[in-house]
Amino acid sequence: MAGPTAPPYPSDAASPGAAPAGTPVIGLILAGGHGSRMGAPALGAATKPMVLLGGRPLAAHVAERLAPQVARLYASGNDAEALAPLGLPVLPDPLPGRPGPLAGVLAGLDLIASQAPGALLLTAPADAPFLPADLAARLLAGLPEGGGPACAASAGRRHPVIALWPAALRDRLRLLLEGGERRVGFVIELLGGAAIAWPDRGNDPFYNVNSPQELEIARSRLSAHS
Template sequence: MKQTAGILLAGGQSRRFGSPKAFADYQGQPFYQYSLQALQPFCEEIVVVTRPEFLEKLPNEIHLTMDLEKYAGMGPLAGILSGMEAVEAERYAVLPCDMPFMEEQVIGRLLNKHQGDVSAVTVEGKRHPLVSVWQAAAKPAIRQALNEGNRRVMHAQARLGGQWIEGGLLTEQPELVFKNVNTPCELERR
């Protein structure tokens, strides 16, 4: 069994962005590459959880999976569980695909500060539940939440007694590093 696996969430609808954010370009690379690069030094294996229509757009050498059939289309929480089921590990470092400013050091520091069943990041009161670390022991609670129709990641984190780690402890530029890019003009304003 692996100690740490990475889960890269790349299956969102990207409604506000207007095209799939995973493949949006920033400085010559698609967004998902930045999250992948941040996870690689700390994860023995990384799985990208995506939608069927994106499978052909991602490189063959990447481990790809889709939502478990029972939970298809139920959002990021379903993606986290689907990633956990695709790779057996003691813990999982999770990142969304829409944070092109993510720094590798953030993942290392987050893993070092992780305690309990789940840890996630907050920046001056704004929570970033998808920048997180989950123990394998959290799977039953995630599954139960989804079975109850509760898709909210923060609901599952609260149920597990998750801890919130201040982003300023992980990077000197938390407002930039943890920025979810939701519209193309947000890149231009950088």
């Protein structure tokens, strides 16, 4: 999930007024990845988002963190049956060939275009169970005046899939995807995005779980705060 250090687009480019006050935010959990490093079947789950952490799927922790911050919450993925236990509407990729998390972002922006014009899309991966409670608020405050997205950053690294996307980016994102671009961080740069840094309080709120070893770390961290 994490991108390279020293992002080439502005950091903490806060711009009050970049989005109108009261703009609705729609949440989307990006849950369509293969997660081959995790080996979900060996852990008793069909897919990585459904691997258990503290007795609940990883994606359920993400949903719990996002739900109070958004007007509506969805998941993106091409296996609605596997994601059904989350109890969320599932958006399939709008483009063929599994083009990655940007396809999920596009699915969310397509939804906004048809059901909630003018809303913002907040995305987060299904494997980041410790998201901060101020995620939407800080990204909203950091939206660039030029209309680009804002993504999270911590410990000198950006997290491009944890981002707030204005609805107006939909057509440009579709063109980039149809042209073969798959790099989320690069797309944020092309779209004039900003990276918004979170303070270091000892535990990275954007820690993501990609392997059984990282799952054990997450379990220890969850137990320490329970």
